[in-house]
Amino acid sequence: MTTKKLLLLAGDFAEDYETMVPFQALTLLGYEVHAVCPDKKAGDTVKTAIHDFEGDQTYTEKPGHNFTLTHDFDAIAVSDYAGLVIPGGRAPEYLRLNQRVIEIVQAFNQADKPIAAVCHGAQLLAAAGVLDGRECSAYPACGPDVRMAGGTYMEIPIDQAHVQGNLVTAPAWPAHPAWLAAFAKLLGAQISV
Numbered sequence: 715m716t717t718k719k720l721l722l723l724a725g726d727f728a729e730d731y732e733t734m735v736p737f738q739a740l741t742l743l744g745y746e747v748h749a750v751c752p753d754k755k756a757g758d759t760v761k762t763a764i765h766d767f768e769g770d771q772t773y774t775e776k777p778g779h780n781f782t783l784t785h786d787f788d789a790i791a792v793s794d795y796a797g798l799v800i801p802g803g804r805a806p807e808y809l810r811l812n813q814r815v816i817e818i819v820q821a822f823n824q825a826d827k828p829i830a831a832v833c834h835g836a837q838l839l840a841a842a843g844v845l846d847g848r849e850c851s852a853y854p855a856c857g858p859d860v861r862m863a864g865g866t867y868m869e870i871p872i873d874q875a876h877v878q879g880n881l882v883t884a885p886a887w888p889a890h891p892a893w894l895a896a897f898a899k900l901l902g903a904q905i906s907v
Contacts, residue, residue, distance in 0.1 A: 720901075721795045721822075722749040723815060723838070725805030730762035730778030731887040732801035732832050737781075739894050740799070743903050748785035748795070752812045755786045763803055765833075765886070767872075772855070773886075787814075792821040797901050802833025802853060802886065810841035819844060823880065828900035830882045832893055836860055839881075851876040851883040 720740055724733055733749075740747050751760050762778030798819070800806065809815045819842035822829050831839055836852030837859050839845050845865030851874075852860055857867040868876045868883070875884040875893040882900060884893035898905055 718744060719746045719748060719795050720797050720799060721790065721792075721818070722747050722799040722801070723805075723809060723818070724749050724751045724760050724781060724783065724801060725809045726751075726760045727763045727803055728760060728781075728801045728805035729803030729833060729887065730764045730781075731890070732803060732835075733760075733762055733781055734779065735887065735890050736799050736801065736830070736832075736894060739890075740898075743898060743905070745796075745901075745903075747799070748790075749781070749783050750785050750787040750790060751783055752787050752809065752815060754783055755788075756784055758783050760805070765803065767886075767888075773853075790818060792818060792825065792827075795822075795827065797828035797830065797897065798822040799897075800829065800831040800835035800838050802831075802835045804834070806834045806837040810838050816842045826880050828880050828882065828897060830893060830897040832884045832889065833886045836883060839863070839883075840865070844881075848881060849876060849878045850881065851885055853885055 759780040765773040823844040840863035845863040851868040860867040
């Protein structure tokens with residue numbers, strides 16, 4: 715029997731769309747999505763931030779929503795999950811400092827389970843050492859992180875996704891349709907349009 719649970723690693727100031735949209739879309743597909751954050755429990759919230767592209771040299775940032783976590787971080791067992799979702803935003807830059815987060819990312823990769831990372835989520839992949847010899851898209855500012863981790867940064871349009879093996883990556887939230895469809899395909903989900 716295939717597990718229908720997914721793990722979503724969140725944190726304060728994760729990108730709003732990159733947290734809420736995957737959570738909702740994957741739930742719609744029938745997955746039980748456990749959204750977790752270190753040092754927090756089910757029912758606690760993380761603050762999100764909305765990143766937008768308004769013609770400036772980089773994205774702008776505005777307050778997002780309070781996103782309610784659905785599972786206790788301390789109760790995670792990687793074997794319970796079919797795949798991992800890593801939203802972008804500012805959360806990955808400090809989540810990568812948590813050794814248990816790094817171990818979780820490594821365990822998903824070692825088990826060859828699908829991993830979907832978007833935007834700054836590549837910072838967690840790089841910190842976990844899972845990009846050596848791999849291709850990875852990300853927000854352009856994370857390209858150096860991908861390269862320093864031994865990966866090949868894939869510069870693709872902002873609304874596209876890149877798949878290599880168990881890894882599905884994308885530059886930012888405009889890629890949700892392509893990114894989530896590619897992740898769902900790796901999970902073996904049936905999507906009818």
